Amino acid sequence: LRPDGRFMVRACMRYHPPLARQVLRQMTAAGVRRIIGLPLYPHYSIATTGSSFSDLHRAAGVIEPAPAIVEIRSWPREPLYINCLARRVRExxxxxxxxVQVVYSAHSLPKKFIAEGDPYVRELETTIQALEEKTGQPGRLCYQSRSGPVEWLEPSTPDMLHRLADQGCENILMVPISFVSDHVETLYEIDMLYRDMAHEMGMRLESTRALNDDPEFIAALHDLVLNAASPPSTGSVPPNNKIEITK
Structure with missing residues (x-):
């Protein structure tokens, strides 16, 4: 972003330092009056992006004067993001x-969120449709990492593995569709638990590499930020990328 303007780039976390309140204090003390919030969740849910922006607004609310906040709410069809994912699938x-059966494994949500209008599943399907258009490879969507006694989205990833084994599937390429970086849900759940589970059922399971710091993915984030930084009169929002300006 350095060639494109005066940007201060900082990371903050929802549940671990550096927290939003710490980062916003540092940024406003340095003279920043406009914050562009870029969640590393491509698909909006009130439980993830929504919670993160609520936390950001609480942090901004105790600062005087409060900085303006530009929310990049979701980006399920951002072109460079889709290109990078498609390249991972081909690899x-x-x-x-x-x-090979492509299986998209996303973080699960309670069903009641979707019933109340949460767009998470719809945005996942938007990304998958864009990927299938790029790769020509159909896939199946399932959900991992559920916990607690409520009803969660279905099918779960373990249920999908059982279903595919019953159908005689031999090879699975698992795409961690809602995750952009490696962490416990990719390195442990997918690459260890689900791989071992598939092996016990007579199937081979491999996963696509996470996007992490892939240059094309970083370029996608760059484009999202520049678009959000553009004045409303001249900037344009690409289809399926949602930007909201709040004060």
């Missing part, structure tokens, strides 16, 4: 010699 498919 993964090349590791197999026979037919």
């Amino acid at each position: 993964g498919l090349a590791r197999f010699s026979g037919p």
Whole structure:
């Protein structure tokens, strides 16, 4: 972003330092009066992006004068993001010699969120549709990491594995569709638990590499920020990328 203007780039976390209140104090003390919030959740949910922006607004609310906040709410079809994911899928498919079933595994949510209008599943499907248009490879969506006694989105990832085994599937390429970086849900759940589970059912499971610091993914984030930084009269919002300006 350095060639594109005067930007101070800082990371903050929802549940671990550096927290939003700490980062916003530092930024406003340095003279920043406009904050562009870029969540690393491509798909909006009140439980993830919504919670993060609520935390950001609480942090801004105790600062005088409060900075303006530009929310990049979701980006399920951002072109460079889709290109990067499609490249990961093609790389993964090349590791197999026979037919492969692509499985998109997303973080689960309670069903009641979707019933109340949360767009999470719809935005996941938007990304998957864009990927299938790029790769020509159909996939199946399932959900991981559920906990607690409420009803969660279905099918769960373990249920999907059982279903595919019953259908005679031999090879699975698992795409961690709602995760952009490696963490416990990719490195442990997918690469260890689900891989071992699939192996016990007679299937081979490989996963696509996380986007992490891939240059094309970083370029996607760059474009999202520049678009959000553009004055409303001249800037344009790409289709399926949602930007909201609040004070």
